[in-house]
Amino acid sequence: MVAMSDPDALVRMEIKGLMLDPTSNVPIVVLRExxxxxxxxxxxxxxxxxxxxxxxxxIEPPRPLTHDLLRSVFRHFxxxxxxxxxxxxxxxxxxxxxQVLRDGEASDIDARPSDAIAxxxxxxxxxxxxxxxxxxAKAVDLATQAADDEKLKEWLEELNPEDLGKYTM
Numbered sequence: 547m548v549a550m551s552d553p554d555a556l557v558r559m560e561i562k563g564l565m566l567d568p569t570s571n572v573p574i575v576v577l578r579e580x581x582x583x584x585x586x587x588x589x590x591x592x593x594x595x596x597x598x599x600x601x602x603x604x605i606e607p608p609r610p611l612t613h614d615l616l617r618s619v620f621r622h623f624x625x626x627x628x629x630x631x632x633x634x635x636x637x638x639x640x641x642x643x644x645q646v647l648r649d650g651e652a653s654d655i656d657a658r659p660s661d662a663i664a665x666x667x668x669x670x671x672x673x674x675x676x677x678x679x680x681x682x683a684k685a686v687d688l689a690t691q692a693a694d695d696e697k698l699k700e701w702l703e704e705l706n707p708e709d710l711g712k713y714t715m
Contacts, residue, residue: 594660
C-alpha cells in the first residue's frame with residue numbers, strides 16, 4: 547500500500563491495460579504506478595474505453611472523436627495539457643482534473659477520469675493520482691505478492707467494484 551505521508555503528493559501512473567469486469571462486462575482501465583507495483587482499476591464507460599483503446603492501439607479514426615476534437619481545440623487556442631490528476635474519490639466515484647497552461651496561466655478543468663485519460667493519451671500528458679486517493683481506493687501493491695500479470699488478473703477477477711470506487715456516469 548502507498549504510504550500516506552503527504553496527502554497532496556502525486557503518484558505518477560501509466561496505463562497497464564483495459565479489461566472487462568468478468569461479472570458485469572463493464573470496461574476497466576487499469577493504472578499502474580510508474581516503475582512500481584501499485585495498481586488502480588477504474589470502471590469506465592464503453593465509449594471512453596473505446597477511445598482509450600483506439601489510442602493505445604495507434605488507430606486513427608476516419609473522423610475525430612470527442613477527445614481528438616478537444617485536443618484540436620486546445621491546440622488552436624494554444625492551451626497546453628500539462629497533466630491529468632485523479633484527484634478525488636467520493637461515494638465510489640473517481641474525479642479528475644485536467645491541468646492546463648495558457649499564456650503562462652495555469653488552470654484546472656474538472657473531468658471524468660476516463661475522459662482525462664483519453665485526452666492525456668492524445669496530448670502525451672502524464673497521468674497522476676493523488677496519494678490519498680490511492681489510499682482511500684485501497685489500491686493494491688502487488689510488490690509484496692507475486693507481481694505478475696496472472697496475479698493481477700486473479701486479483702481483478704475477485705475484486706468487488708464497491709471496494710475501490712466504481713466509475714459512474
